[in-house]
Amino acid sequence: MLDELPASPTDDARALGRQLAAELTRAVVRAEKRLGSTLDRGELAKRLNVSASSLYAYLNGTTLPGTGVFDALLGALGVTGPEAGRLGTLRDEAEALRRLRLTASRTTAPRTGAFPRPRQLPLKHPSFVGRDAELARLDGLLPDPADDPVPDPAPALVAVVEGTGGVGKTALALHWAHRVRGRFPDGQLHVDLRGFGHESTMEPAEALHGFLQALGVTPAAVPADPAVASALLRTVLAGRRVLLLLDNARSTDQVRPLLPSEPGSVAVVTSRNRLDGLVVREGALRIALDVLPRYAARALLERQMGGERLAREPRAADELVDLCARLPLALSVAAARTATAPEGSIGVLIAELSGSRSPLDLFGAQDADVDLRTVFRGSYALLPDPAARLFRLLGCHPGPETDVAACAALVGTPDPPTALLDTLTAAHLVRRHTPGRYVLHDLLRLYAGELLDSAPPQERRDGTERLLRHYLDTALLADHHLEPWRPLPDAPPPAAGRPAIGDHTEATRWFESELSAVQSLIARAAATPGLEPYAWRLAQACAVHLRRSGRRAQRAAVHALARDAAAGAGDRAAWTNATRRLADALSRLHRGSEALDLLHEALRACRERRDHEGIREARLSLVRVYASRGDPRRALPHARLALAMAERSGDPMAPADGLTAVAQQRERLGEHTVALEHCRRALELYTRLGHLDGQAGILIGMGRAEQGLGRHTTAIGHYEVSLALDRELGDRYREAHALDHLAGAHAALGRHQVARRLREEALALFDDLHHPDAEPVRAALHGQPPHPPAPTGPPER
16 A cells, blocks of 8 residues: 555665674674674674574664664664664664655555545534735645745745634634635645643653554554654655644654655644744744634624524624624624523623623533633643733732732742743733733633632632732822822832833823723732722822813722722721812813812812811812813812912922912903912922923913903913913923914914814814813804813812
8 A cells, every 4th residue: 555655665774784884893803803803793693692603693783672782783783862862863773764664565455556545534613704914824834736846945844823712713713624624635634632631641752653554554563662653654654645643742852753844735733822943943933813803703603693683783792792802712602502592682691691690600511622711721720820910910900901010029029930821821821912911801801810719818819819909009100200299199119020111101001001901900819808909099190191181981980999098997087188189170171060079079078187288278179170170260269268378288289279269260351460460479389390291280370360451472382381381291281272362362363274273183183182172172162252261270189
């Protein structure tokens, strides 16, 4: 059956035998030179326990010695180290070729010249979707039938498809294999190497035995030595075009003996682990799979559930895609659960998933290979203990991303746990998203949380508190760079793992990337007895960024959580401060009545505690609320009282804030000259303190007062400086107001085209912020009354 091999194994075996004999003869000569006498062949044969004729046969190349005799011969001749290894390989290759010829002679199949063409590919997944880019990369492995000899450089012989459990590695490999099997006319081999799961991992020898038999080698002729069997496999594949699908591999060592060595045949390996060795040594093509894109995830549901059902529940289908984290296995299990259920079952399943304390239970199945928890456990069980601990602790992190500094906090080390993260990425339990930042999808995060629930309770508590401390320290540092004129409270000691935040830009970037996590941690701290102080301190640390970025609803939400946390902890000072901040946030949402009720509560609490500074701050907040409601007469008394109390305040900015509050209300009442005088004094104080926020706000007030006096050109100068400061600070809300006021001043001078351009820019900002102040600007663009009022009151704390 193997007579049609491209080269005669017998001839090759003889050539290798002659080469081996020549090498042994040279070894004998070297031994004789070393001994200074002729080597007695008969004595040497006795030492090897073979006949003299057998020794002569070994030395002249007519017979191959067995491995034991060969090793003893090399030892007797003093051949050691790399040379002994090279000669051993030479002997093994000659033996493999000899056995191949024996196999061909023993086969009982008719000698038709046919070569066995195995067809071992399992069924492909009928609902495979997407992965076009990955399929195109695999196509690059295809041999070209016209390439003879093989082109230089030759295409890769191996591809490694890697990814977390359930991401669709096998589905991709099988889909491609079925699509291109016609390009491999000599057969397709498949083996499940059982790298993960309850069954024992398949040894390479077992896989080699199966492949060699499929290729026509009789069981008796399969070498027992895995290295010899591997050499025989490479020999059988030489000159043939065979596709090998090596599924579910755990390690490079498990795969390497099964790989082809000559162009024509191709191996595709799938693994949950990162097989770096194959990429480095064998030049394998690496294809790392992530979860499906949203469109492909929805298409997968449509194929399995039917387009009509999804059309009836489009929103539910989109929500199910999110709850399944776009993981193909989870989507398939969810589809199977609803396949035979009554109409509307998508919504029912979503309700079950959203309300379940153990959502992974709903992704369970009797078959272990499609049970998500079992699939995840297969990867987790192989982790070393330190990496397993980090993975569990990631269940403390609210996600969706985390950075190396947060991971250092979780495990309690000052330096980034880079080696542990490398282990987790190699196991595809986390994914490196950008340098220093990592992602694990929601279902893996749920699994990590379950593992943490089964660990001692103190592990979760300690991990959560370390994470909260890290985020608070970093948020305080970032907030300081947003308002560098304020002292940094409770400055944390330097930490190697903390993100580098050295200026305003880096501070803003950190808040933008971590805001979702911070808000979730505030909620967690508020609900955890003993950790409540983190809630109100974190809320306070991110308040400036929330205000400047126009996140009005989020700002109100975090201060509401802070207020509840302070109430639960019985901390009246923290409760009063959080109440005032919540009122400021509600005022920006045009919920003035609620804000006033809260501020009167805060005032009463401050009076009970004789907290004069709290009273002053509450009065400034009352100024902002009344002014935003268009009632400067109610705002002015509170502004005057705040200014009077500023003299006794230890806050160096208190006089400037009081002057700003009075100036803005005077301007609203038409007292432009008095307002301008107060503005100038406030601007001088803010400038001396380096308070850019205060300067930007008071300059708008000065511009309005100048316009009230008919000095529009002077007003434009003030607005332009305010606009530059607002852009430097990243205060998009006040930037929009500065643009609109600047437009009004230009319009007053008859520059209507300039005014229109500025108003359009302001409107775009307001619309992007989803702010109701967009409507007056839109009206002004249509020739209706001019711009809305400026932001009211002194800078918010």
